Amino acid sequence: MPRLLSASNVSRQDRSRTRWLLKNISFEIAAGDRIALLGPTGSGKTLLLRALSLLDPIDSGTIRWQERVIRKREVPAFRSQVMYVSQQPALLAGTIEDCLRFPFVLVQRSASHYSRERIVEYLRVLNRDASFLSLESEHLSGGQRQLVVLLRALQLDPQVLLLDEPTAALDAASVGLVERLVHCWQQQAPDTRTLVWVTHDPRQAERVASRLLHLHAGCLQANQE
Amino acid sequence: MEYVQLSSVQVAAAMLILVNAAISLMLRLRLERSLLIASVRTIVQLSLIGLVLHWVFALQQLALVAAMLVVMTVIAGWTAFQRTELRYHRMLLDTMLAMWVGSWSVLAFAMLAVLQGARSWHDPQYVIPLLGMILGNTLNGITLGLGSVLDGFRACRHDVETILALGGTRWEAARQPIQKAARTAMTPIVNSMMVVGLVSLPGMMTGQLLSGVEPVEAVKYQIVIMFLIASGTAIGAVGVILLAYRRLFNERHQFLFARLHRADVTGR
Secondary structure (H helix, E strand, O other): OOEEEEEEEEEEEOOOOOOEEEEEEEEEEEOOOEEEEEOOOOOOHHHHHHHHOOOOOOOEEEEEEOOEEOOHHHHHHHHHHEEEEOOOOOOOOOEHHHHHHHHHHOHHHOOOOOOHHHHHHHHHHOOOOHHHHHOEHHHOOHHHHHHHHHHHHHOOOOOEEEEEOOOOOOOHHHHHHHHHHHHHHHHOOOOOOEEEEEEOOHHHHHHHOOEEEEEEOOEEOOOOO | OOOOOOOHHHHHHHHHHHHHHHHHHHOOOOOHHHHHHHHHHHHHHHHHHHHHHHHHHHHOOHHHHHHHHHHHHHHHHHHHHHOOOEEOOOHHHHHHHHHHHHHHHHHHHHHHHHOOOOOOOOOHHHHHHHHHHHHHHHHHHHHHHHHHHHHHHHHOHHHHHHHHHOOOOHHHHHHHHHHHHHHHHHHHHHHHHHHEOOOEOOHHHHHHHHOOOOHHHHHHHHHHHHHHHHHHHHHHHHHHHHHHHHHHEOOOOOEOHHHOEEOOHHHO
16 A cells, blocks of 8 residues: 555654653554544644644654655645544634635635535435525534534545544434445545544444554554554 | 913923812722822923933934934834733744834835925934824834734634645635734724814824914825824734734744743733
C-alpha cells in the first residue's frame, strides 16, 4: 500500500513548555485505511487530528503527504484533501443548505459546484428528506449540527477524512445511521477514501475501523489491533 | 485679530467644578476625589503645555519640534495599547507602528502639499496642533479597530478554524472579523463628518472663531482637518488590524489562537 499520510516523531508541548501534549508520534496512513483513534479524554486525540491537518503548529517532527513535506502555499489545497471535521461544529450561518454551499465560495473550491441531488441522497441514508435543508442553522440541536458538518465534509470528497467524535451528540439510532452513511461514502471508492475516526467507544471503533490506534497522555500505544 | 484675553481670574471659572462636586456629594456618587484629581490635572497639564508650546514656537528648532512630535506619538501609541483588553506578543510594537505611519504620513501630506503658507515644513505653530488632532482621532481608530478585530478573532474562533479546515486560506478565514473591525473603527469619523457644522462645531473651528478668525477662513481649515483626520484614522486602524492579522495567522495558514491572552490586570 502506498503511504498517503505519515507522521514521524510529531511532538507538541503546552504553552508553558512543561507538559507534552503529543510526544514522538509516528504512524502511517495508507490509501483506503479505516482507522479508529481511541483514548481517554485529554489524551490528545483532537490535537493529533489537528496536527495531521496542519491546523496547529507542532514543535518537532514532520508530517508528509504522499511522501512529501507540504509547502506553505500548498496548505489550503492539502487541507481540502485531508479534512478535519471538528467536535465544535461551526455552521457559518444561514439555512442548512447555505452551510453546505459555503465551501464552494472558497478559492480552493471555485472549480467545483454544489450538488443538491448528492446531499438528498446522503439525507436518504440518514432517514431525512430535503426539507431538512431549509432549516435555519441557529435553531439546530447539537446532534443536527454534527450531521450538517459531516454532510458538508462528505460532499467535498476529501481523500482523508478526520472525524473528531462525529456521533458524540447523537442518539443511538442516529449513531447507526451516521456510521452507515460514512461507510457508504467510503465504499464508493474503497481504495482511495480514507478515514480516521476518533471515538471513546471501543465497540464503535470495532464497527467503523479495520485498524485501531490507542493514544495515552499524548503517546501512541499500539499500532495494530 | 481681536479676542478677549483670559485672565487668571477667569481661570477661576474652573470653580464651576464645585457644581459637579455638589452633585456628587448629594447623590453620593463618591466622585469627589476623582473630580479633584481631574481638575488639578486639567489645570496643571494645560498650563505646562502652554509654557512648553510658547517656548517651542519661539525657538523654531527642528530638533526640538521633532522631539515633541515623537513624544506625542509615543504617548498616543502607548495609550492605544493600554486600552485594548486582549493582547498578543509584540502588540505594543504593532500599535506604535500603526500610530506612527497613520499620523505622520497624513501630517507630511498636510505640511508639504496643503499648507504651503507656513514659514517652513516644520513650523511648530502648524505641525504640533495638527499632529495633536490627527493623533487623537487615530488613537480612537486604532483602539476600536484593534479591540474589535481581536474580539472578533476570539468570538469567531470556530468559524475561522472551520474555514481553514475546509481548505480556505488564512485571508478567507480572517476576512469577516477584519472587515467588521475596519468598519467599527471608521464609524465615528464617518458619523462626525456627516453632522459636522449641523450638530457640532469642531473644537478647532470653535477656537478659531473665538480668536476672531473670519468664519469662511476657519471653515476652510476645518475641511482640510476633517479629511486629514479621516485618512489618518483609516491608515492607522487598517494598519494595526492587518498587523494583528499577520501575527495571529502564520504563512502556513494556521490560526495561532494561543497567542491571544487577556491583559494582565494585576500588572497595571
